[in-house]
Amino acid sequence: MAPSLWRSSAALLACAFLAASAAGHVKPQSSTDKNVAETLYREGILPDGQPLRGARPGSIPVEGQAAACGNCHRRSGFGVEEGRIVIPPITGKYLFRESTTDVMQMAHPDPGAEAAPARRNRYSSETLARAIREGVDPEGRSLDYLMPRFQLDDADMALLIAYLKGLSVKPPPGAVGDMLQFATIVTPDADPVKRDAMLDVLNHFFGNKNAYYRGADPPLQSERRIHFRVLRRWQLHVWSLTGAPDTWDAQLHHLLKTDPVFAVISGIGARTWEPVHRFCESESLPCLMPNVDLPVVNEQDFYPVYFSRGVLLEADLIGHRLSADARSGAPVHVVQVYRPDDIGAAAAKSLAASLASSGAKVTLRELKAKEPAHELAAIAHGSSPGEVLVLWLRPRDLKALPSTTSASRVFISGLMGGLEDAPLPTGWRDGTRITYPFDLPKDRGIRMDYPMGWFRLQNIPVVDLRTQTDTYLACSILAQAAGTMLDNFVPDYLVERVEVELSRRIINGYYPRLGLAPGQRFASKGGLLVRFSEPTGKKIVADGDWVIP
Amino acid sequence: MSRHRTAFNPRLMIATGVALGTLALQGALAADEAGQQASQSAGPNAEAQDPALEVSRSQSHYALPPIKLVRDDGKEVMLADELNDGRPVVLNFIYTTCPGICPLASHLFSELQHDLGAERDKVHLVSISIDPEEDTPARLRAYAKKYSAGPSWQHYTGTVASSLAAQHAFDVYRGDKMGHTPVTLLRTAPGAPWVRFDGFPTADMLLKELHDHPQVAAASPPAKP
Numbered sequence: 001m002a003p004s005l006w007r008s009s010a011a012l013l014a015c016a017f018l019a020a021s022a023a024g025h026v027k028p029q030s031s032t033d034k035n036v037a038e039t040l041y042r043e044g045i046l047p048d049g050q051p052l053r054g055a056r057p058g059s060i061p062v063e064g065q066a067a068a069c070g071n072c073h074r075r076s077g078f079g080v081e082e083g084r085i086v087i088p089p090i091t092g093k094y095l096f097r098e099s100t101t102d103v104m105q106m107a108h109p110d111p112g113a114e115a116a117p118a119r120r121n122r123y124s125s126e127t128l129a130r131a132i133r134e135g136v137d138p139e140g141r142s143l144d145y146l147m148p149r150f151q152l153d154d155a156d157m158a159l160l161i162a163y164l165k166g167l168s169v170k171p172p173p174g175a176v177g178d179m180l181q182f183a184t185i186v187t188p189d190a191d192p193v194k195r196d197a198m199l200d201v202l203n204h205f206f207g208n209k210n211a212y213y214r215g216a217d218p219p220l221q222s223e224r225r226i227h228f229r230v231l232r233r234w235q236l237h238v239w240s241l242t243g244a245p246d247t248w249d250a251q252l253h254h255l256l257k258t259d260p261v262f263a264v265i266s267g268i269g270a271r272t273w274e275p276v277h278r279f280c281e282s283e284s285l286p287c288l289m290p291n292v293d294l295p296v297v298n299e300q301d302f303y304p305v306y307f308s309r310g311v312l313l314e315a316d317l318i319g320h321r322l323s324a325d326a327r328s329g330a331p332v333h334v335v336q337v338y339r340p341d342d343i344g345a346a347a348a349k350s351l352a353a354s355l356a357s358s359g360a361k362v363t364l365r366e367l368k369a370k371e372p373a374h375e376l377a378a379i380a381h382g383s384s385p386g387e388v389l390v391l392w393l394r395p396r397d398l399k400a401l402p403s404t405t406s407a408s409r410v411f412i413s414g415l416m417g418g419l420e421d422a423p424l425p426t427g428w429r430d431g432t433r434i435t436y437p438f439d440l441p442k443d444r445g446i447r448m449d450y451p452m453g454w455f456r457l458q459n460i461p462v463v464d465l466r467t468q469t470d471t472y473l474a475c476s477i478l479a480q481a482a483g484t485m486l487d488n489f490v491p492d493y494l495v496e497r498v499e500v501e502l503s504r505r506i507i508n509g510y511y512p513r514l515g516l517a518p519g520q521r522f523a524s525k526g527g528l529l530v531r532f533s534e535p536t537g538k539k540i541v542a543d544g545d546w547v548i549p
Numbered sequence: 550m551s552r553h554r555t556a557f558n559p560r561l562m563i564a565t566g567v568a569l570g571t572l573a574l575q576g577a578l579a580a581d582e583a584g585q586q587a588s589q590s591a592g593p594n595a596e597a598q599d600p601a602l603e604v605s606r607s608q609s610h611y612a613l614p615p616i617k618l619v620r621d622d623g624k625e626v627m628l629a630d631e632l633n634d635g636r637p638v639v640l641n642f643i644y645t646t647c648p649g650i651c652p653l654a655s656h657l658f659s660e661l662q663h664d665l666g667a668e669r670d671k672v673h674l675v676s677i678s679i680d681p682e683e684d685t686p687a688r689l690r691a692y693a694k695k696y697s698a699g700p701s702w703q704h705y706t707g708t709v710a711s712s713l714a715a716q717h718a719f720d721v722y723r724g725d726k727m728g729h730t731p732v733t734l735l736r737t738a739p740g741a742p743w744v745r746f747d748g749f750p751t752a753d754m755l756l757k758e759l760h761d762h763p764q765v766a767a768a769s770p771p772a773k774p
Contacts, residue, residue: 056653058751060660072649082649083723083730145603145749146653504725513709515680515726517646525682546708548682 029162037163042075044068046156054148057135062148069160072146074518075302076493077167080500085146092165095123129157168490174262175489178213180482181260182206183237185267185276187248197464198268198291198471202236204458205475209234232482237261248275256283263494265478266290266471271342280304286494288478290470293415294343299519303491305498307470307511308524311347311392311415314435316549317527318390318411319354321433326358333361335407336390337379340366344392344416351390367393373400380405392416395423403427411435414530419466420538429532433543437527438510440542450507469509477502512546604748609720611743616714618677618707621689628677628715631703633739636673637759640734642721643704644680645692650731653749657733659696660752665759672759674702679726681712719743735759 029037036047044052044067051064065071072087073079079087088094120137127138132150135143152160174181184202186195213233239255241248252275264280264287267273273289277296280287280303287303289295293310309316326332334355338344345366352362369375379389380402389407391398395418404427412422414434420441424432438444451469455462462468481497482489499516502523508514514523526548530540616628632638639661643651658674665672678684684692689704698704706712716722721732733746735758744758 058753059656060663060752062656066652066656071652074648080648081727082647083728085649085730087649146649500727503727513682515682517644517680517683517726518648519646520683548685 029159029166033159034163034166037159040068040156040160041163041167042068042070047159052150052152054150056145056148067148067150074492074496076488076490076496077164078488078493078496080496085144087146090164091167092169095128095164097122125161128161132157168488168493171489172262172491173260178231179233179235180262180489181235181237182263182265182478183239183255183259183261184265185252185269186238186240187245187267187269187273187276188240188242189270190268191270194291194464194467195268197467198266199238200460201455201468201471202266202475204460205472205479206234206236208458209479236265245272245275249279252276252279253283256285261285262489263287263478263491264289266474267292268467277301277304284491286491286498288474288498290474291467294346295522297522299521301521303495304521305495305516306522307474307514308437308527309522310437311343311413312350313437313522313525313527313549314413314415315347315351316354317435317437317529317547319351319358320547320549321411321529321544322355322360322388323358326355326360331361331386332359332388333363333384333386334388334390335363335365335379336392337365337367337376338392339394339397340368342392342394342416344413347392347413348390367397371400372397373402376400377402380407382406394418395421399423401425401428405431407431409433411529420530420532420540424532426535429535433529433531434540435527436530436540436542437524439512440528440530440540443512444510447507447509451509466510473509476507477505480505604746604750604754606750607745607747608742609745611719613718614714616707616711616718618705618711618715619686621686621693621704621706623686626705628705631673631675631705632736634673635739636671636701637737638673638675638735639755639759640675640677640719640736642679642716642719642729642732643676643692644678644726645684645688646680647726647729650729654731654733655692655696657749657752657755658702659698661755662697662699662702664752664756669699670701672701674698676702676704677712677715678704678706679712679716679721679729681706681709 039045040047040052044064046052052067053061053063054067055061069090073090074087077091078089081087120139123131123138131137131143132152135147135149137143184198186199210233213231237255237259239252241251243251256279264276264285267276267287267289268291269276271294273292273294274296276287276289277298279285281301283303285303286305288305290307292306294312295306295310296304297309297312322332322334334351336348336351338348348364352364355362365379367375376397385408387407389405389410391410391412393412394416398412398417401424403425408431410428410432412424412432412434414422414436417424417434419434419436419438422434439447448469451472452462454460454472455468460468477498480501481494484497484501485493499518499520503515503517505514511524515525516523526546528546529543531543533539533541613629613632618626618628618631620626620631632640639658641654641658643654645651655676658676661672662669662674678689684704684706686706689706693702693704707715713722719732719734721729723729730747731749733750733755735744735746735755736742737759746754
């Protein structure tokens with residue numbers, strides 16, 4: 001399946017078009033029509049509520065969601081490459097453009113090594129209708145087998161055409177001219193050390209990016225050809241929020257109106273990130289957020305992208321281990337300790353929910369005192385035989401633990417407690433398991449050489465290694481993704497390119513692997529339970545395999 | 550591993566009644582004797598007939614190392630045991646959030662399962678995830694339900710290493726998951742050569758491969774361990 005696939009793929013360029021004239025003088029769609037057409041495009045539901053139907057040659061029909069254009073051509077309409085198959089763009093800009101033999105006429109700069117697109121004339125309304133219904137391109141060549149032949153009446157076709165015509169046409173105000181605007185978000189409760197560490201990396205990365213800028217390039221699009229890429233300047237806006245979380249949404253919308261940005265890169269908070277997540281989704285703003293330890297998990301959301309589920313993943317790692325114990329018949333009583341105003345509260349509730357069906361008894365203990373030594377001593381020594389302690393506590397509270405505990409086993413949150421830097425009393429170290437949603441230090445050494453080398457070159461002091469490494473990694477992913485967009489700077493396409501480019505990386509800092517796909521918004525999926533291997537120091541060893549809970 | 554492939558037009562093949570499966574089996578047996586592989590083609594002019602249905606067919610023997618996978622019911626299994634239960638096997642590699650190729654591959658299995666009719670459970674359909682960290686057994690079950698997978702169509706996940714081992718064993722590994730290419734593998738009985746389709750075969754093509762082999766009719770579905 002080689003060159004001819006590319007040829008037919010290049011010809012595929014269709015999911016709809018009719019009604020409009022070739023170059024297209026289509027009236028802008030009303031918002032109602034646009035919503036209806038969007039449902040057709042993304043979900044495969046026709047305006048009358050019936051499923052969209054199509055069939056591939058020699059195969060049974062597909063309908064509804066399985067037939068939706070957006071499955072393959074993606075929300076942006078710019079398509080995607082899968083192996084050597086290129087799902088081509090179907091936005092009006094590409095369909096109505098006179099073809100050249102330039103590879104870069106397509107959206108994808110990486111269309112496969114040996115294939116080249118065949119010349120294709122621009123579609124007319126008639127040839128497009130034929131393409132969609134009969135599966136042949138303007139030259140009469142068969143479209144790719146992947147492309148169903150659709151049953152659409154003229155009215156529905158016209159609706160879809162108008163939608164495609166307007167799809168991904170308008171660049172957002174944060175991507176105008178040769179400047180891309182980005183924001184990073186700092187909440188008022190963020191740790192100032194982490195905040196400064198993150199900003200240091202961001203500022204250096206942006207400075208480096210702009211150092212290569214040598215004046216504006218000519219526009220990417222012309223009737224004759226499309227250039228390979230342009231260099232653009234990047235500008236960073238630091239959005240520092242103030243006040244209570246319930247005021248952040250209004251602040252964020254105001255900041256976006258004042259300084260429109262193309263995307264949010266990184267950000268740092270402490271107790272809640274939910275207002276930021278909701279803002280990203282409601283504004284259709286791509287947000288690549290590596291430093292959030294309590295993200296919002298909502299598989300329907302498209303724009304917020306995280307490196308992991310943070311403490312919720314840690315809760316599942318502990319739940320995975322304890323559920324196995326409970327299933328074996330041993331009585332398990334789990335006592336979870338957390339501060340009610342910290343992210344451990346959500347993690348504790350998540351773990352309690354996951355253990356509900358296991359037979360384990362779960363007790364939640366809120367830590368309220370500012371100086372918690374007395375409370376912690378009571379918890380540590382008040383346990384019954386077989387009791388399991390789960391501590392969702394920061395280093396400040398871990399330091400206040402008594403020297404020993406009567407609990408049979410202890411788990412602590414590595415993200416909250418400081419990973420291998422967790423200040424556990426000596427008497428606790430042997431029996432404590434630490435959640436560790438990263439590779440072990442000895443296994444990530446080579447991958448860490450890259451960010452560490454970059455920090456040295458940039459004279460960036462390392463004050464919070466994980467925050468700085470993850471921020472650097474997010475910047476690299478953003479640059480990599482933006483570099484494959486040609487001039488198609490629309491938000492949906494950026495998210496789609498991040499999905500692809502992030503999954504191709506090998507150098508991932510703390511993480512053994514990162515991977516995204518449509519519907520996946522947490523790039524690292526699993527983790528370890530570790531323990532200290534020596535009475536003192538930071539040496540840790542894995543207690544079991546890498547687990548995807 | 551060298552493999553000789555030739556593209557052909559399946560509709561042309563089916564229409565002209567070429568007994569490809571039988572020929573392939575004979576070819577494979579000959580190849581076994583020679584310690585080599587064999588392939589069959591429907592002729593050099595086939596591709597020109599309908600490039601939209603381009604697919605290539607070849608035969609191979611694959612050495613399968615011990616690979617532990619997790620079946621969609623949560624049970625840990627050895628891949629070789631799953632493949633060697635006596636039934637013919639049709640195998641593909643998918644992931645549940647795949648945008649383009651996998652839905653079509655799973656649609657093909659769904660269609661094959663339907664077309665097998667009363668013989669459905671005599672053929673083992675095997676789908677192995679190439680994104681095992683995302684594709685938990687629960688996600689695989691939901692995906693299987695979406696494609697109306699019957700009791701003889703199982704999905705498998707496992708560790709990253711075990712999924713990679715399975716991909717390497719069948720020569721389908723193409724870097725990251727977005728680099729994958731459509732491959733369907735079919736074996737009529739343990740020890741027989743694997744018939745490999747690169748591209749998208751039709752359900753009719755797979756049926757023909759299966760029906761041309763007497764073991765399909767004889768095979769009975771084993772009780773699930």
